[in-house]
Amino acid sequence: MSRVAYVNGRYVPHTEAAVHIEDRGYQFADGIYEVTAVQGGRVIDEEAHFDRLERSLTELRIPVPMGRPALRHITREMLRRNGVVDGLIYMQITRGVARRDHPFPKEGTPPSVVMTAKRVKPHDPKMLQTGVAAITIPDIRWGRCDIKSVSLLPNVLGKQQAREAGAYEAWMIDQNGMVTEGTSTNAWIVTRSGEVVTRALTNAILGGITRKSLMALAAEAQIKIVERSFSAAEARDAAEAFLTSTTGYVLPIVRLDGQPIGDGTPGPMVKRLRELYLQFMASDQHAA
Ligand SMILES: Cc1ncc(COP(=O)(O)O)c(C=O)c1O
Structure with missing residues (x-):
């Protein structure tokens, strides 16, 4: 065809x-x-x-x-x-x-x-079992990242930098040292005290649809999500990290700038959230 x-x-x-x-x-x-x-x-x-x-x-x-x-x-x-x-x-x-x-x-x-x-072929199961790596880079984008504009040059350069560093994604860091988001994904961490954290919606990030659905699914499952900024240092010190996007769904990040996050393997929270999201995709509940 x-x-x-x-x-x-x-x-x-x-x-x-x-x-x-x-x-x-x-x-x-x-x-x-x-x-x-x-x-x-x-x-x-x-x-x-x-x-x-x-x-x-x-x-x-x-x-x-x-x-x-x-x-x-x-x-x-x-x-x-x-x-x-x-x-x-x-x-x-x-x-x-x-x-x-x-x-x-x-x-x-x-x-x-x-x-x-x-x-698109199903995700490589190995990538899910082992998780992926990310790097951090300065966020050099404009002030309206909430608009899904085709102007993606900083994102293209950032993703290429990630690939050349052997990583899947680059997390962008704003002028206050806080993670905004990935070049084509939203950024999340699970702190050592078990808080699931993602940056609040402002002009600094794209309001991901996967982010939005995952938040609703987490609420239904009584998993609390905290919307606040976090730094690269906090991410490196986190128990778990992951990304969300239409193409990646919910994907564990196990290394940041070459250092392992948690024990360097996908943690229980990301596995649970991914499972919730996969069930949601397979159901007719929210899909057209
Ligand atoms: C900059 C950026 N952030 C986040 C996302 C994730 O959004 P969604 O979950 O709607 O795919 C994307 C998707 O392309 C993106 O380009």
Whole structure:
């Protein structure tokens, strides 16, 4: 089955899918995106992803190009046409195509809408059993990290730095020495006294959908989550650490900057939270 992409109202062969060179997403990173997981044909947390998509657009004053029924329809069509049962949906909306000039183009320029779908293999069980490593790097991003903008250069450079250091993720450190988040994941620790901690939502981090769902699941399971900032030193001294994201779900971090966290193996809390999240994904409870 050859891949198909959705570009501005048309389903086209993936190899031929393109936007114009004067698309503002291409020239100014003037656009936003969403990544949604699909498991067993279920689109996980679809409404929450639409909520964040619409919020990102509104914050950037990009018109919402279509309603949720249309987006839902295109999503299902993309899954069907690409034969995706387990995988990822990517959607990107930019301010559209206009002669290159910094101010917004005149009213009526339609936003560009692109969607792709791909199959993704299940996570490598070894990565889950052994956990992954992370490094810390300075957070050099802008002041609106709550917007899921396609402007990801600091994240790209940070992830590359992690990979070159043999790590899976880089945790970014703000000017006060506190961890903001990973380059494409939210950051969590479990302190030695058993507190499960993640940074509170502000403009400094992206409000992860996995973070949000995990918090709800933890509340149902009577596991208390504390939303506060923590430093890299506190993370290194923690009993456990982990990340959350649409692609990684809930993934143990066992080394930070080359030093083991806890005993250097995934701890009981991350295993429990991951299990809760996997059960949630496999249920029809919150999935569309
Ligand atoms: C910077 C950043 N933080 C956190 C996340 C996790 O968000 P979600 O759980 O919605 O995938 C992402 C996901 O791409 C991200 O790019």
